[in-house]
Amino acid sequence: MLKILKYSFFDLVRSRWSYVYFLFYLLLSSVLLFLNNDLSNTIITLLNVVIVLVPLIGTIFGVMYYYDSQEFTELLLAQPIKRRSIFLGQFLGVATSLSLSVLLGLGIPFALYGLFESNVIFDFLILIVVAVFLSFIFSALAFNIALSNTNKIKGFGYAILLWLFLAVIYDGTFLIALIYFQEYPLDQFTLIATLFNPIDLSRILILLKLDISALLGYTGAIFKDFFGTLTGSLVSLGVLAVWVVLPLWRMLCIANKKDF
């Protein structure tokens, strides 16, 4: 598996798109740091970008990589290698190279700006952890979609729809539900509904760490009660981990049964 991981990783690292992705983050965080002149504010601005962009790029990249390397995959399948190793290796190659682009793109300007002497290093760390988690989650989901659809156009379509659903539509319906049922106690519902969407979960996790939960009003207080504690943080990180493991498990199941 490690050899497949190595080849996928270097194949991607050499590709133009990884550089574009890396340079985008580098430029974005440098400009934001320059304009904001403040680490904490920059982290909040970046949060809004990371939370939408990382899932989008993760899905598109994952689907694209799978379809692009189909021929190579077929070549590998005839070799004495376990199927699980092939697909796990490719997935990890995509997810780690994406994570590395984010890590370096955001990390370098922050480090130069003096992150290590500031007191927001922990907040920044959470931003990075969330970005890495989102990269892994959405490339795993993308591999699931690509493996279940031989038709590339359909695969891309479903991938975009999935992103749109989790990044936009989910929040929209969630808000409508909150307004519609505002006379009922909704704290439990809100908490649980947040756990079911990795994007929302990541957002809340960072917002609460940044101590701006006062902006969230009464619900914010409840969230703070739950997510603000150590148990809450652990639960949310655990849920994010489940969001990685479940799609990965399903991906391996499909890969094992598929005819090539």
Add this chain to the structure above:
Amino acid sequence: MVEFKDIHKNFGKNEVLTGINLKIQKGKTTAILGPNGSGKTTLIKILLGMCHSSKGDILVGESNTRNNWSYRKNIDYLPQIANFPGNIKVKEIIAMIKDLRHQKTRDTELIDYFELEPYLNTKLSHLSGGYKQKVNLVLSLMFDSPFVILDEPTSGLDPLSLIKLKDLLKKEQDNGKTILITSHIMSFVEEISDHISFILDGKVYFDGSIDDLKSNTGETDFEYAIANLLKHNHA
């Protein structure tokens, strides 16, 4: 050596194989023949574990191929259509497969033999069909495994390369390798193989030597004998 036991395969409603029973003898060259779409490639893919049979088992040596991968260490496989990732060089893909399999190789010998030396630094997407097939041959034959599967090995090759391939295969036969081929070039099949298995409508329709086939059909020419098989079945 290899035994197919009642192999069934359907893709949705389309039943491709409906009970293949076949034995491939060790040290012999068996040709699997059949009209287009008769399931030759599917059968080979099932043997390699790339497709799963709906029913039936395959034994390679002593081991069942189901949920098993280690038996592929002793198989060299030449896929039918040489689809390679386009953005890497010939030499890189050879190095990659060598690294992945970690077995003894004879790649330099084969590169020389098929005169691929000047193309080692060319990207695979820039190669012509014939050269792609040569790379394909090097990739699949370089491990010198005792069991060789060739799916349409002649496609895209010019007459000179075809003769070279035949010579190479004859050498392999002398070394006692078991070879399984599919081809539509009947003269090639006749020259190379000891044994013919003809697949029709998802079943083995004829299984025997070339001489058996000729005497069964009453034809003296191999190509006509095969055509005769097809005609009589469809009449």
